[in-house]
Amino acid sequence: MKLVWSIGKSVLFFLVVALLLTLAILFPRSPEVTDVGRAMTVQYDYQFSWQAYQYNIKTFFTNLFEHKTLGSTRYNTTAEEELVSYFSRSLIVIVTGFILTLLFGLLKGIYDYYDPKRKFSPFGRGFTWLIQSIPDFFFILILQYVFIFHIPLVRMLGTDNWYSFILPALLVSLYPMMYVARITSTALANEEGKAYIQVARSKGLTETQVLKNHMFRNSVVPIFTNLPSTMMYLLSNLLIVEFLLDYRGAAYRLFYAFDVKSSLRSGMVYIDESGLIIGIGICFMLIVLIAQICSQIIIRIVEPK
Numbered sequence: 228m229k230l231v232w233s234i235g236k237s238v239l240f241f242l243v244v245a246l247l248l249t250l251a252i253l254f255p256r257s258p259e260v261t262d263v264g265r266a267m268t269v270q271y272d273y274q275f276s277w278q279a280y281q282y283n284i285k286t287f288f289t290n291l292f293e294h295k296t297l298g299s300t301r302y303n304t305t306a307e308e309e310l311v312s313y314f315s316r317s318l319i320v321i322v323t324g325f326i327l328t329l330l331f332g333l334l335k336g337i338y339d340y341y342d343p344k345r346k347f348s349p350f351g352r353g354f355t356w357l358i359q360s361i362p363d364f365f366f367i368l369i370l371q372y373v374f375i376f377h378i379p380l381v382r383m384l385g386t387d388n389w390y391s392f393i394l395p396a397l398l399v400s401l402y403p404m405m406y407v408a409r410i411t412s413t414a415l416a417n418e419e420g421k422a423y424i425q426v427a428r429s430k431g432l433t434e435t436q437v438l439k440n441h442m443f444r445n446s447v448v449p450i451f452t453n454l455p456s457t458m459m460y461l462l463s464n465l466l467i468v469e470f471l472l473d474y475r476g477a478a479y480r481l482f483y484a485f486d487v488k489s490s491l492r493s494g495m496v497y498i499d500e501s502g503l504i505i506g507i508g509i510c511f512m513l514i515v516l517i518a519q520i521c522s523q524i525i526i527r528i529v530e531p532k
Contacts, residue, residue, distance in 0.1 A: 237516060237523070332407025337415065363402065423441060454518050
């Protein structure tokens with residue numbers, strides 16, 4: 228019952244945030260840009276209108292419930308078509324990256340836990356802090372240089388090849404992986420010295436047996452409690468990775484859906500793709516919700532009674 232109540236609260240919170248996100252995106256954002264005077268000075272003016280806001284809300288929900296669509300896009304296609312096309316590419320990256328994050332993050336955390344016991348460890352905790360301190364775009368620039376000038380046969384840009392998702396998945400998982408490693412090593416260190424560990428070692432169990440049968444099981448709760456934040460950490464890296472690698476995924480498409488202008492000119496028109504923005508945003512939120520529900524279920528199963 229407690230698990231059902233916890234999941235119910237998460238779903239309710241998701242619905243509330245989804246509604247607030249929808250209302251925020253439907254906010255009128257069409258400024259008036261004009262030329263003023265003989266010098267043709269560009270003047271930027273924005274005035275909020277409740278009538279325009281109400282019109283946006285009414286139009287969106289009318290399309291949603293009566294026409295079963297989120298609206299149209301700049302390419303004269305429905306937002307659902309764009310959503311399926313772009314989000315499916317990102318989903319492969321997210322799932323692959325999340326698996327890599329958990330697998331190698333846990334292994335790296337265990338390695339870091341035993342790191343102080345080694346005299347020399349080039350890939351220990353210092354390496355974990357080093358990776359986290361380097362900006363992700365720096366790794367992307369280095370990889371672009373290596374692939375373009377030294378491995379030209381491998382195309383790292385775009386989405387045309389079957390292996391195009393591998394590099395983005397590796398890059399988006401790098402920082403969350405180090406995050407999981409830190410949580411894992413800290414959780415294991417907190418178990419060190421407890422009575423049940425000393426009893427297990429006094430029985431002649433090896434370090435591997437103590438880790439596998441005792442320490443790791445009791446460390447799972449703090450590790451998987453941070454599962455939703457790990458997923459959000461991964462998603463936060465998605466935009467810059469997709470943009471710099473020209474990977475046509477959901478984050479890439481979301482950036483262009485906002486119709487960001489690099490300059491102002493008289494008579495410029497903003498393209499409204501609010502439906503697509505809402506769809507992509509809710510899909511990303513849904514992934515975090517799934518991670519949160521999985522976290523609650525796993526903790527419920529493994530938590531010591």
